[in-house]
Amino acid sequence: MNNFNKLGLSSKVIEVLDQLGFENPTPIQEQAIPYLLSNTPTDFIGLAQTGTGKTAAFGLPLIDRIDLDDKSTQALVMAPTRELGMQTAKQLVDFTSNNKKLNVEVVYGGASITTQIKALKKPTQIVVATPGRLLDLIKRKAIKLDQVQYVVLDEADEMLNMGFKEDIDDILSYTPEERVTWLFSATMPPEIRKIVKKYMKDPKEVSINTKEKSNKDISHKYVVTKTADKVAALRRFLDLQPDMRGIMFCRTRRETQEISDHLGNLGYGAEALHGDLSQAQREAVMKRFKMRSMQLLVATDVAARGIDVNDLTHVIHHTLPDQLESYTHRSGRTGRAGKKGVSLALINPREGRKISMLEKKINVKFEKIEVPTTEALKSTRINNWASLIINTKVDEQADEILKHLHGQFEHLSKEDILKRLITTQLDHLTGNEGEDNDLNESQKQGGGDEGGRKKKGTSNRFFINIGTMDGITKADLVHYISDVSGVDRKVFTDFSIQKSCAFFNVEKGYDKGLSECFEGVEVEGRAIRVNRDDEMPEKKGKGGGGNRASRRAKSHGGKPRSSGRGRSHRGGGGRRRRN
Numbered sequence: 316m317n318n319f320n321k322l323g324l325s326s327k328v329i330e331v332l333d334q335l336g337f338e339n340p341t342p343i344q345e346q347a348i349p350y351l352l353s354n355t356p357t358d359f360i361g362l363a364q365t366g367t368g369k370t371a372a373f374g375l376p377l378i379d380r381i382d383l384d385d386k387s388t389q390a391l392v393m394a395p396t397r398e399l400g401m402q403t404a405k406q407l408v409d410f411t412s413n414n415k416k417l418n419v420e421v422v423y424g425g426a427s428i429t430t431q432i433k434a435l436k437k438p439t440q441i442v443v444a445t446p447g448r449l450l451d452l453i454k455r456k457a458i459k460l461d462q463v464q465y466v467v468l469d470e471a472d473e474m475l476n477m478g479f480k481e482d483i484d485d486i487l488s489y490t491p492e493e494r495v496t497w498l499f500s501a502t503m504p505p506e507i508r509k510i511v512k513k514y515m516k517d518p519k520e521v522s523i524n525t526k527e528k529s530n531k532d533i534s535h536k537y538v539v540t541k542t543a544d545k546v547a548a549l550r551r552f553l554d555l556q557p558d559m560r561g562i563m564f565c566r567t568r569r570e571t572q573e574i575s576d577h578l579g580n581l582g583y584g585a586e587a588l589h590g591d592l593s594q595a596q597r598e599a600v601m602k603r604f605k606m607r608s609m610q611l612l613v614a615t616d617v618a619a620r621g622i623d624v625n626d627l628t629h630v631i632h633h634t635l636p637d638q639l640e641s642y643t644h645r646s647g648r649t650g651r652a653g654k655k656g657v658s659l660a661l662i663n664p665r666e667g668r669k670i671s672m673l674e675k676k677i678n679v680k681f682e683k684i685e686v687p688t689t690e691a692l693k694s695t696r697i698n699n700w701a702s703l704i705i706n707t708k709v710d711e712q713a714d715e716i717l718k719h720l721h722g723q724f725e726h727l728s729k730e731d732i733l734k735r736l737i738t739t740q741l742d743h744l745t746g747n748e749g750e751d752n753d754l755n756e757s758q759k760q761g762g763g764d765e766g767g768r769k770k771k772g773t774s775n776r777f778f779i780n781i782g783t784m785d786g787i788t789k790a791d792l793v794h795y796i797s798d799v800s801g802v803d804r805k806v807f808t809d810f811s812i813q814k815s816c817a818f819f820n821v822e823k824g825y826d827k828g829l830s831e832c833f834e835g836v837e838v839e840g841r842a843i844r845v846n847r848d849d850e851m852p853e854k855k856g857k858g859g860g861g862n863r864a865s866r867r868a869k870s871h872g873g874k875p876r877s878s879g880r881g882r883s884h885r886g887g888g889g890r891r892r893r894n
């Protein structure tokens with residue numbers, strides 16, 4: 316007997332669950348479904364993550380609640396990203412495959428709005444939507460929400476993180492007040508509590524504790540290394556474990572692209588996934604990742620949301636997330652379906668505190684491990700190379716080529732040939748690129764400089780055309796510059812913020828290429844420029860910050876900017892959308 320039977324679902328839904336092979340409800344389904352099917356529909360909060368079966372938890376009762384004789388839009392499911400929206404809609408379509416009278420449509424940005432408008436002309440009882448596109452469609456009168464009885468806010472915390480709060484407010488104002496709201500979220504930050512207070516009446520709250528699951532299947536590890544050595548450290552792990560397959564999370568799109576390009580150039584199977592890619596590019600990357608034609612997906616948190624890939628051995632944190640809750644989201648990508656996985660954080664000496672906070676917060680124990688030394692790597696590379704040669708199946712073409720060589724190697728012994736072959740592979744086998752053998756750093760308790768690198772008089776003064784009139788504070792600016800450049804915050808010091816610009820010191824060695832990092836970056840439509848202050852021709856002038864700023868802006872006005880990859884950052888304070 317199907318164990319979904321006892322939850323009160325209709326036989327039609329059970330029939331489709333049988334076909335899909337859903338036999339046992341997950342904990343969130345067990346708790347949510349009977350409640351959401353109860354006679355008097357009420358508001359509901361489900362604290363659960365992707366992968367816990369929450370789509371079916373709200374989707375199945377929703378399907379049973381829809382009045383099939385009514386052709387109006389009765390249910391609205393809001394999702395933060397198109398990937399998540401598409402996945403949710405796909406599940407709902409699967410659940411209604413034996414029900415021709417029920418129509419589900421999904422609408423999201425980045426795809427043709429005319430096609431979506433056309434699709435919505437059919438009676439559509441359930442609409443799955445991302446907030447931005449839904450608002451567009453409402454404004455174009457392509458969708459009416461006045462008959463909506465059920466609103467599902469899926470991954471509500473992520474929608475708020477992406478700055479959709481106002482859009483949600485707007486959208487809900489088009490739905491009837493007596494509607495029922497079901498909110499699903501992995502975390503419950505105060506902003507979500509505010510939404511609950513504003514839009515929900517005495518909601519029932521169910522929390523699915525995923526901690527135990529993570530504790531069992533995921534081992535949490537970390538290494539301590541300089542920020543600048545993180546990718547080198549990662550490469551050593553990739554080299555040591557060629558069957559490693561995982562996602563590495565980075566903070567910014569630029570960092571994501573740069574790291575994946577760097578790894579790709581070195582011959583690693585790594586690709587980037589971030590919001591600057593077109594929908595088609597993202598789908599192509601995901602296809603390659605699912606088909607295992609790459610080892611590492613380098614992604615931003617938001618772009619990786621909703622991605623459903625099994626069998627990942629590792630989740631790597633290039634930088635730990637600012638919100639510790641996101642750590643659970645990230646690490647939950649591995650250790651799925653009873654398989655073991657590793658969540659590995661690459662932290663700099665000053666981030667140790669984050670590890671102890673995580674340990675307390677999510678109740679896991681982290682194991683500190685060492686970045687493999689070059690010796691360890693060398694012997695692994697040599698052994699791997701030897702077994703590659705031994706296990707290589709000889710191709711027919713090899714015979715041809717050998718004939719072609721006409722005994723050119725005759726004067727060489729087997730050992731000589733091997734030595735020469737090895738010499739051609741020397742860079743790869745020794746991995747010698749002038750980097751330190753030991754990339755491990757000792758952990759600092761409190762502040763202090765990363766690895767004790769900073770010495771007095773070893774910094775350069777820089778200029779940026781962002782100032783107090785952009786509503787930023789020093790802390791905002793430090794974060795912003797570090798975010799865009801991918802360089803540790805610690806190297807930026809001595810900020811002097813003026814009205815329309817700011818000056819700051821950058822530790823020598825970290826300033827190379829800093830200006831270039833800001834090419835193509837915009838703050839609310841304005842191109843951002845960062846330059847060495849001592850390169851300014853008017854350096855001696857004691858004019859106000861505003862003058863200096865405008866002179867700078869002018870002197871670089873003609874500089875070509877990278878186009879097409881229009882990165883847009885907001886200088887602190889404002890809402891920020893990343894995906």
Ligand code: AMP
Pocket residue numbers: 336337338339340341344364365366367368369370371406
């Ligand atoms: P979700 O958390 O809703 O994204 O679901 C994660 C995956 O688990 C999806 O591929 C679902 O189809 C699958 N799934 C959800 N509930 C069940 C269940 N009770 N039995 C088997 N598979 C399920």
